[in-house]
Structures are given as C-alpha cells and as structure tokens.
Amino acid sequence: MPTDFLVLFREPDGRTEPHDPVFAQQHQQHWQEWFSKYGQLGKLAGGQALTLEGRVLRRAEEPAEPGPHRVGTEIVGGYLLLKATDLEEATAIIRECPIFEAGGYAEIRPVMSRGNQ
Numbered sequence: 001m002p003t004d005f006l007v008l009f010r011e012p013d014g015r016t017e018p019h020d021p022v023f024a025q026q027h028q029q030h031w032q033e034w035f036s037k038y039g040q041l042g043k044l045a046g047g048q049a050l051t052l053e054g055r056v057l058r059r060a061e062e063p064a065e066p067g068p069h070r071v072g073t074e075i076v077g078g079y080l081l082l083k084a085t086d087l088e089e090a091t092a093i094i095r096e097c098p099i100f101e102a103g104g105y106a107e108i109r110p111v112m113s114r115g116n117q
Contacts, residue, residue: 004045004111005090007080011104013052013073030098038082043093047080077104081111 038044052075054067068075084090087110094106 002083002085003090004113005082005084005087006109006111007047007082007090007094008076008107008109009078009080009099009104010074010107011077011099011102013070013075027098027101030101034096034098038093043083045081045083047078049078050076082108 035044050068052068055064056067056069057064082090082093084093087108090108094108097106099106
C-alpha cells in the first residue's frame with residue numbers, strides 16, 4: 001500500500017547567484033521530464049515551487065520577520081507530495097530528481113497517517 005511522503009526541496013536562494021540562461025533552460029527541461037515520468041507512474045500527489053515572499057513567526061507575541069527563513073543563503077524552494085511503497089522507494093525516486101544539478105538537496109519525510117498520530 002503506498003505511503004505519502006513530503007519532500008522539501010532545499011536550495012540556494014536564486015537571487016544570490018547569477019544563472020546561466022542555457023543552464024536554466026536545460027534545468028527546467030530536466031524538471032519537466034522528471035515530473036512527466038513520475039506523474040505518469042502515479043507517484044506524484046501534488047507540490048509546487050514556493051515564492052521568495054513570506055513571513056517568519058518565531059513567537060506569537062513578536063512581530064513577524066520578512067521571509068522566507070534562510071540558513072545562510074539556503075531556502076526551502078518547493079515541496080512535493082510523493083507516493084511510494086516505503087522510504088527506500090521514495091529515496092530512489094528523489095535520487096533522479098534535478099534538484100541536485102543546482103546545488104540543492106531534498107529532505108524526504110513520511111506523512112503521518114491519522115491512525116499513527
């Protein structure tokens with residue numbers, strides 16, 4: 001039975017480095033091919049790139065900070081809901097992901113089912 005996994009794509013903030021237009025176009029094409037492959041296999045349940053706007057709340061009573069949250073120049077650039085039989089299959093799918101081409105990486109975490117809370 002498939003399990004849902006949340007994949008957080010972490011990457012350098014794109015505003016901190018110039019991008020070669022040819023590389024950017026190829027990278028976008030690789031993403032489209034990867035999404036097409038795993039979408040057709042029924043492994044993708046949703047996800048989206050995130051904007052560079054937002055707010056960070058550290059405590060409810062304090063003012064919000066402009067976001068997104070950064071660690072150095074790293075941000076969470078997007079997320080994906082993935083269906084896989086187990087963590088090993090989810091990891092194998094993400095190993096083929098283009099996130100690694102541009103210095104990014106992925107965090108893969110099982111989503112708790114209502115019965116496992």
